[in-house]
Amino acid sequence: MPNPVVQPLFDLAREHGVGFYLGYAELATENGRTRRFNTAILVGPDGRIVGKYRKVHLPGHADHKPQAAFQHLEKKYFEVGNRGFRVWRFLDTITGMLICNDRRWPEAFRVLTLQGAEIVALGFNTPTENLHYPEPPALRVHHHLIMAQAMAFQNATWLVETAKCGFEDGFRMFGHSLIVAPTGEIAVKSATEEDEVIFFNADIDLAANLKRTMFDYAAHRRPEHYKLIVERIGAEVTPSSD
């Protein structure tokens, strides 16, 4: 990056002094091995790449599902990201990146805000239909909205979620790009399923009150009781006897 296809984007952004987040399918060679990641980069207003994130929470499946209306083969085509959840200095803020399904995992947001993330930037591409079982589209959007608001609030961070919308391979994407304030309020939201620009003049200091009171991690977090989060991967039914 930038490759010839996106070079005009880099050039135009630099000309206007605009930083941006860009997601792409990354073909990498590491230690002589070809690897594929679902990747995003932050590009500064000077056109330089500030940071790179490789998606950790790959949804979907690795096997072909003949009964399904469409396939969700992220687990087949991509490897799990090997760079962790990180933040960078970007446009006078501390910004972290996530991708799509990461927005459903509170662990990801917490690791970013433990590193001081003031903005979390995330691109997503979510079909209107649930591949696995029938589900009302409005309920899927509801999940998207409640999670975005709760993640921003309980991490006292700005959250910028950018949707691909329209149709892909004949399947509709539900859109709903958002900028959410650390107060857990949607500051701005896309209104259509067409190309659209939304923007908001985000006051980074809006998180300050929360960070010094309710979400003062140093005062309130208790990692000695969180160990299972890293010691156990899947759920195991393990009731106590007292």
Add this chain to the structure above:
Amino acid sequence: MPNPVVQPLFDLAREHGVGFYLGYAELATENGRTRRFNTAILVGPDGRIVGKYRKVHLPGHADHKPQAAFQHLEKKYFEVGNRGFRVWRFLDTITGMLICNDRRWPEAFRVLTLQGAEIVALGFNTPTENLHYPEPPALRVHHHLIMAQAMAFQNATWLVETAKCGFEDGFRMFGHSLIVAPTGEIAVKSATEEDEVIFFNADIDLAANLKRTMFDYAAHRRPEHYKLIVERIGAEVTPSSD
């Protein structure tokens, strides 16, 4: 427990075969030492105590704040719970307990659902006014609602949150008891600031689709990237250089 004050509650519940959750200030003696905890118990329909939880996330402060309209001295009067986040077999379910401010900490829910929690029961007592800085009451209720819905959904669990409402020492409590489904939808909500009974016939299997697809922890969680959650308590601004 049960002490003489709550013995009639235990008796009546047993008579009707009703299990319940009860919060109280616990005075305990452990290894000859007097200790105070903010505690909740689950009581089975046979009147026996099934489990005990001592609140981990103590909010507020330990020092008197002369400028504040009221004091929030949980950190003065209580010790941090020393029994962790646990689940119990209760009424043919796996049920975990939390208390009040725990509902703002996704770590707590995750530890419970990693142990198979199908229901999370939580009592809370939240003033309508923010002690620390002016905040619209409706925004405080908004935080309560988005977090409850997101926590239930992203943990694929039923969530029962029971408010104390009315006035305490002249200060108003915002109420809003809830039962939230694993779909992230509020199944039922209290409507007033008076004593009120709300109930819902919760289908535990409503979580099954989520648990085998989107929130199949074993398939999707990546604890190797979550280590900071237990290795770091407070936030430290630690941006990456690439």
